[in-house]
Amino acid sequence: MITLTIDGREAQVPPGTLILDAAKQVGIEIPIFCYHPRMDPAAACRMCLVRVEKMPKLQPACATPVSEGMVVSTDTDEVQTAHAGVLEFLLANHPLDCPICDKGGECDLQNNSIRYGPQATRFADPKRHLDKARPLGPIVELDQERCIQCTRCVRFMDEVAGDPVLTIHDRGGHAVIDTAEGRTFDSVFSGNTIEICPVGALTSRPFRFKARPWDLDEVDSVCPHCPVGCNIRLSVRHGEVKRILSRDNEEIDWGWLCDRGRFGYGFLSHGTRLEQPMLRKEGRLVPVSWDEAIAVLKERMQGGKSGALGGGRHSLEAAYLLRRFVQDAGIKNVDHRVLPLYTAIAPGPVGRIDDVNDADLVISLDAELLEEAPVLALRLRQFERKRGLRIVSVSPREGLLDMPHQEAQTPDIAATLRAIAQGEGDLGQAFLSAQKVLFIWNGQSESVFSALDAAVKARSGETATLVVGSLANSFGAQAAGLLPQDGGLDARGMLEAAAAGQFDTLLVFGHDILSEFPDAELAAQAIEKVPFLAVAGTVPSETTERADLVLPVAAWAESDGHFVNMEGRAQRYYAGSDRGVNVVDDWELMARLLGIEADYDRILAEVQAALAPLFGKERRQGAQAPTGGYRPAEGAAIAAASIYYKGVTPDPFLNSLIPGARVAVAADVAAQAGVAEGEEVEVGGYRAELHEDPGLPPGAVLVRAGQDGANRALGRAAAVRALAGRSE
Amino acid sequence: MPETRLLFKNIDVPGIDRIDVYEQHGGYQTLRKAVLDMTPEAVVSEVMASNLRGRGGAGFPTGRKWSFLPKDGRTRYLVCNADESEPGTCKDQEIIYKDPHLLIEGVATSAYAIGAEDAYIYLRGEFKVGYQILERAIAEAHEKGYLGDNVLGSGRRIDITLYLGAGAYICGEETALLESLEGKRGNPRLKPPFPATAGLYGMPTVVNNVETLSAVVPIIAMGGAEYAKLGTEKSAGTKLFSVSGTVRRPGNFELELGKVTLRELVFDLAGGPLEGREIKGIIPGGSSVPILTPDKFDTLLDYEALQAAGTMLGSGGVIVLDDRSCVVKSTLRLMEFYRHESCGKCTPCREGTVWLGQVLERIESGVGRPGDLDLLADLCVNIEGRTFCPLGDAAIGVLKSGLQLYHDEYQAHIDQGCCPLGEVVR
Amino acid sequence: MNAENLAKAQELIQRFPQKSSALIPILHLVEEEFGYIPQEEVGVVADVMGVTSAYVESVLSFYTLFHRQPTGKYLIQVCRGLSCQLMGADELSKFLYEDLGVERNGTTEDGMFTVEAVECVALCKNAPAVQINLEFYPNMTKEKLQGFLDKAREEVRSGA
């Protein structure tokens, strides 16, 4: 520990602490612009200058580490003059258009000016004129006149995101931030630059002029879009979510969000929500009361062959109550794995996101991190950059992390994993000798599950696994027991039974089976044949249109609850925005079905008691191999994840960012199909551009999920044959 | 007070840029002596003993700088700073263009001393012809075995790579230079770490000026102690001074430090003022240091004496202003230079040079306002000591002193709405 | 870039311990070949270096010797450093602007001459100094400049 004095107060901090942070610890705030706690200091803005005894010049507190016996002053006349001087310089050419600036009210330049600024400006010369509204990309717009050259945005893209799209052009007083000609700011992390811009230079095109920051209520929440579970804040005005900001969590997100998380809220209010319980009577869906809807569903679920599909998109509380309901009703056909997923919980110890911090080796098994768990990818990059963390990707497709990690492309993940576990090759040796190994897996295959189980047991050191590729609450759903019971049917089994006319009632909760289930043909047949289909959800979909009973539930932002992220960590979110009068909480729906009182606190207490480990601090333990789960049909395509997809949380704005439909095929398939690179093809009824990917194993076809109808190309449609058929 | 020529010993010898002529004048004997008869440590000791201080501007003791390299077995680099961009300074240029083998010998000897196999010479982009001259000279040195995989049969590899900048004064600052040498924008780096621990490509690196490295040749030839006898205790040896501006015989002069006054240099060696003029001020150390008025012209030319006189020796670029030179116009010109050369990274330098330039432009064009001189002085305070690198301090060096020393001339511009010197003639 | 320069670029990439160092020398090759850095070449350089065009632009925009617009056959750079200004640099540039009918950084319509006023070029002892296509011309006068212009025009006229 190092002892130093700041403004007469004694501080004790670990070596390497910056003066800025040491001051914070003793309650002294030093103003900053360019410094960001999650990035390397640039010491460029000079706002944080302080006096350090025995040093000839004022020192930047953001870049000067403490030393023993140091004496620092932050509020002498000299320092105050320096603060005012920097602000005067920054304000000289600033347009001062605060009344129409989106950052007004939460602008560091405003705030610092009020506290530390000069009384008046003496600048009386013509101001610099630059571009005021320069769209950098679909999301971010730049006002070059407001920019103070702190370069946080440039450094974020470079240091954190590893995708240096933003650069500085020219130099000196002419320096401006820009992208290159012909390249737009299309990173999936672009929104972070808006949040970390200390002034109103970078603004969000979706949020522009929507509200003034001081009119917004801030509500703590958790991102519902992937199993990372980034912590967020909802900014709410008049009951509507106006924007989403980060809520820095050291163990999870470090204050970063991906653009899906940051902008994926448009579906909440875009006017086409499910608003009213509806029952099909004489072929038409007509409004009914909740009492009638619940009574009908209860009756249909009793007796006969019925089952439930749900769990990943709604609260842990609802998942728990659904499990209680099916158990009480003696229903064995239950599953939460509607997407390509075998398990949301790996064997052995469950990984934690901050395992990345001290792991020696990270092995990614078929995971597409930038698409499936973007913010986790950022953390990996940080440690790769800072201490050369070794990251190995075992996957039949190209690795998607833009960093110098090692590739081990292979068609057979399980076999490769077994070889690694036996210490084969350099990687195998590294695996066995590493202190700590973290696996990151997309949870898709039973054979990988058992290979992973063996691999974890083969090591004496610490080993843990994170499962990506599932939904915000898939871990919670599985932990609550939404899996086939005592030989019951899994998702595919239920649909097969329904398609064969051997099923009576299917309850779908939070999924659009028709557009999401990886075997679209089977889903369509099942839904056509099943005598009674009940769908609970937030927005209309192809599936709700064909339902016999539609149950509107509140979206996460309108409700209280927990999501359990990929670490098995239950995280609370709070209701922020308003919901329709006939819309109920997801757990309330389940409570009514169960016939218990819809008292949130009481339900939560029961969940906490039953699923205590999810709320605890200890590392979660892994699962046994589940039965059923994702089984790709013979000749099926490989399902690739996509960060932007329609799903059941369509955001009109984000939908415009979904990339064009494309399938990638292995070289032999391309040759066989006889179509040219980039030509449009039809795969199982899905039209897309064809591209050859030399990294794919022979015979493989890869379809990126997300576009309309992409799932039709995935399943039984036998994409490969369909393609080859064209050349016959 | 004649010149004392160590570096310029052969500067006027015809054909000295060719290796055979250079050899005929004793060239490469120093390198031979160092590589074949001395250990690297011994060479460093001689340089230590010589009390040589860096000639690039900051005057840091060269032997000390070399001794900071960590002994951890990592690859080391020597980088020669040939960016010479400080207005008023043109001494390195003369060595490069006229006596390139002196520099090559100095670089090779120093590289041997610090244990670097690869040395880089970073030339400002405008020295394209100098680049070609050095390129040919390096090829000659290779042929003769002074450079290459086995220098003079010693088993040591020493090679020199040339690098041409592309127009940026800031790349003379050592860390900006390293960025530029790595192919990046020339922004200065945060220090620490200093180049000695993490320099070029993150490796331990020594950055020295052309004149500094050239001086290593006579130092090793005559012995460090002998060299230290020249000049004064704290300012040892000889130094090149470039005299420019309104004098009769502008030029480069090599002087023993602490033995010659500014007056002697400017009035005797450089011929004094132009016909019918009077010298009213001299900037003695490149465009970044305070001006001296005639009452200080008897200051001795060495580090301490100039510092005591309120200015600095800097790069040795001596710029002379006479009674027909407008101080406002001159300080404006310098401010335009710094504004043009600011990298833009830190606020006070980026914004301050622009603002100062605007105010000076106003005063110069006759539309200055009453409070402008206080404003200028205040803006200097807001820059001084607060910028990321020393360019900010450099930018205000002349202006700040000018405002004090020639206050009336500035004020007259504001009061009369024009330059009191009338149309400034040459 | 022409084939020869592309080959040189590859050679430059090998020359340094880190590839990144080759960027500025490669940009010099482009500037030499075209007299400026055309937009398409930014992409070519980016590909050769394995970096983004944005990065290349960011670097090249830092350095004033890289031009983004075509320059004349003769690039005349009049030093306006303080020492040269004290010795009459302004008059030299004024003369050139008037004689050639161009503004600062302008190029004559026939593409013959570009006139720039540049910062100190380290020829202070030979002020006022001018650089033409990066050759130094010390102690310049209007008369010497006029002579140069006449000779250059004559050369072009006679097809030399």
Ligand SMILES: Cc1cc2nc3c(=O)[nH]c(=O)nc-3n(C[C@H](O)[C@H](O)[C@H](O)COP(=O)(O)O)c2cc1C
């Ligand atoms: C703005 C700025 C410009 C500089 N320009 C040069 C230069 O052109 N040539 C040079 O040798 N040193 C220059 N320096 C000094 C270098 O940073 C460095 O101190 C020097 O190269 C070290 O060499 P020396 O120890 O041999 O003097 C400059 C420094 C600053 C702050």
Ligand code: SF4
């Ligand atoms: S990484 Fe996942 S949880 Fe985090 S913001 Fe993005 S979508 Fe949301």
Ligand code: FES
């Ligand atoms: S916050 Fe320290 S220099 Fe910007």
